Amino acid sequence: MSAENLSLSxxxxxxxxxxxxxxxxxxxxxxxxxxxxxxxxxxxGKKSGGQGNPASQKKEEKPAAAAIQKASxxxxxxxxxxxxxxxxxxxxxxxxxxxxxxIKSIKKAAHPKTKxxxxxxxxxxxxxxxxxx
Amino acid sequence: xxxxxxxxxxxxxxxxxxxxxxxxxxxIIMILIACVLFYLAIAKGYxxxxxxxxxxxxxxxxxxxxxxxxYAEPVYDAAGNMTQTGGLIYYLYQGVKLGxxxxxxxxxxxxxxxxxxxxxxxxxxxxxxxxxxxxxxxFFGAMWLGxxxxxxxxxxxxxxxxxxxxxxxxxxAIFVAKTLAPALLGSIAVAAYSYMALVPIIxxxxxxxxxxxKERAVVMEQLRPVTxxxxxxxPVLVTLIVSFLVPDAAGLVGMLMLGNLMRESGxxxxxxxxAQNELMNIITIFLGVSVGATATADxxxxxxxxxxxxxxxxxxxxxxxxxxxxxxxxxxxxxxKVNPLIGSAGVSAVPMAARVSQKVGQKENPSNFLLMHAMGxxxxxxxxxAVAAGVLLSILA
Numbered sequence: 272m273s274a275e276n277l278s279l280s281x282x283x284x285x286x287x288x289x290x291x292x293x294x295x296x297x298x299x300x301x302x303x304x305x306x307x308x309x310x311x312x313x314x315x316g317k318k319s320g321g322q323g324n325p326a327s328q329k330k331e332e333k334p335a336a337a338a339i340q341k342a343s344x345x346x347x348x349x350x351x352x353x354x355x356x357x358x359x360x361x362x363x364x365x366x367x368x369x370x371x372x373x374i375k376s377i378k379k380a381a382h383p384k385t386k387x388x389x390x391x392x393x394x395x396x397x398x399x400x401x402x403x404x
Numbered sequence: 405x406x407x408x409x410x411x412x413x414x415x416x417x418x419x420x421x422x423x424x425x426x427x428x429x430x431x432i433i434m435i436l437i438a439c440v441l442f443y444l445a446i447a448k449g450y451x452x453x454x455x456x457x458x459x460x461x462x463x464x465x466x467x468x469x470x471x472x473x474x475y476a477e478p479v480y481d482a483a484g485n486m487t488q489t490g491g492l493i494y495y496l497y498q499g500v501k502l503g504x505x506x507x508x509x510x511x512x513x514x515x516x517x518x519x520x521x522x523x524x525x526x527x528x529x530x531x532x533x534x535x536x537x538x539x540x541x542x543f544f545g546a547m548w549l550g551x552x553x554x555x556x557x558x559x560x561x562x563x564x565x566x567x568x569x570x571x572x573x574x575x576x577a578i579f580v581a582k583t584l585a586p587a588l589l590g591s592i593a594v595a596a597y598s599y600m601a602l603v604p605i606i607x608x609x610x611x612x613x614x615x616x617x618k619e620r621a622v623v624m625e626q627l628r629p630v631t632x633x634x635x636x637x638x639p640v641l642v643t644l645i646v647s648f649l650v651p652d653a654a655g656l657v658g659m660l661m662l663g664n665l666m667r668e669s670g671x672x673x674x675x676x677x678x679a680q681n682e683l684m685n686i687i688t689i690f691l692g693v694s695v696g697a698t699a700t701a702d703x704x705x706x707x708x709x710x711x712x713x714x715x716x717x718x719x720x721x722x723x724x725x726x727x728x729x730x731x732x733x734x735x736x737x738x739x740x741k742v743n744p745l746i747g748s749a750g751v752s753a754v755p756m757a758a759r760v761s762q763k764v765g766q767k768e769n770p771s772n773f774l775l776m777h778a779m780g781x782x783x784x785x786x787x788x789x790a791v792a793a794g795v796l797l798s799i800l801a
């Protein structure tokens with residue numbers, strides 16, 4: 272390659288990559304800083320919202336805890352509302368009467384290959400959303 | 405009486421395309437190439453929305469006497485009076501020549517793009533920048549090839565227009581080629597769109613060759629939710645930063661971000677719907693047909709087209725490799741938190757390249773979902789290729 276063409280090529284490559292990276296690094300910085308500011312603002316909002324009414328929270332928790340005790344399902348730390356949803360789904364699949372079956376235990380299943388814990392519902396949802404890809 | 409009718413019929417036959425095509429038999433080859441592109445678009449589904457109108461434009465431009473190429477200009481006499489109007493496609497082509505269609509396509513793309521994954525993980529911008537390495541390496545390759553093979557004789561402007569194929573973004577390639585190398589526009593557009601359709605075949609071997617099994621199996625952390633204010637400010641910030649730094653990219657990036665602001669604001673739903681449906685479809689038809697009609701036999705059937713086809717493929721390969729290698733660098737720097745496979749999505753080709761990252765990643769780990777992580781570099785690649793286009797235009801135009 273002639274010296275003139277080599278010089279032009281190197282000029283285009285170096286300045287092209289430099290300007291492209293500079294523009295996008297500037298965007299990284301601005302978007303990161305902006306994101307941090309927004310997280311701080313929304314985080315504060317959530318905190319103050321969460322502390323708003325502790326009395327009503329306690330009231331809401333009580334019946335759920337009682338229901339779990341009554342049902343005596345082995346749940347391995349799975350929250351009560353999740354147990355309620357799973358029970359409702361099972362009841363719906365069994366015909367909706369709620370009779371003739373009992374849920375004795377609910378436990379998280381690991382993926383047979385990866386041993387990663389992801390619920391069947393979550394897997395089904397992700398599979399459905401990404402199947403077209 | 406009979407003789408007169410015979411003379412008239414003979415005249416019609418002699419002026420018909422069936423006879424005139426033998427004046428330049430290369431037009432038969434061009435019609436056959438158009439038929440191959442029809443096959444690829446219809447039977448194989450390769451980017452049919454653009455390849456089909458491009459192929460039909462190519463067909464029309466090579467019909468003898470039809471005056472339907474993009475170069476069928478109006479004819480004027482010495483006094484400046486128009487003696488013959490330009491062909492239909494000549495007028496449609498003005499939207500390409502004046503740089504109107506590509507930014508309008510970008511407007512539509514903006515209304516269809518969710519920049520959420522990019523805002524949630526801004527580091528993705530770096531992968532979008534790295535993958536543009538393919539553009540500049542191909543520019544170097546075209547300059548070298550032009551000198552090594554004098555039959556090709558690529559000039560610096562032509563090399564720049566060929567290099568932009570590596571951006572894997574059709575409107576950007578057309579935007580640059582119409583300014584730097586209008587004579588090569590047809591070949592560059594056909595190469596760009598054909599290779600974009602072939603991304604699922606081109607990219608995986610390169611991605612696998614450059615990464616280890618362990619790297620491909622990396623499961624990335626879930627992206628944080630993005631607030632509406634962030635999504636609203638993003639298009640304004642990107643427009644300001646990119647346009648101030650590279651004013652030549654303002655047309656493309658500005659329209660992309662206008663479309664995105666229309667989408668995210670939610671207050672101009674009608675405009676957003678029009679931009680992503682009716683307007684986008686109309687412009688796609690005009691752009692495809694008029695770009696296809698630039699591929700006349702005398703311009704398309706040349707050694708340069710073969711050079712463009714080869715260099716276009718290299719551009720995609722270089723872009724993919726640069727993205728994956730930068731992904732590996734991020735993998736090392738972050739202590740294994742970034743899956744290098746998402747780097748290949750930085751070449752644009754939205755959303756095809758992100759789908760490829762997802763598929764290759766899922767082969768190693770079936771429960772790994774890289775799609776949203778790959779969408780970040782993917783849409784960053786659109787911005788990156790527009791910036792790279794602006795740089796090429798500012799240096800070479």
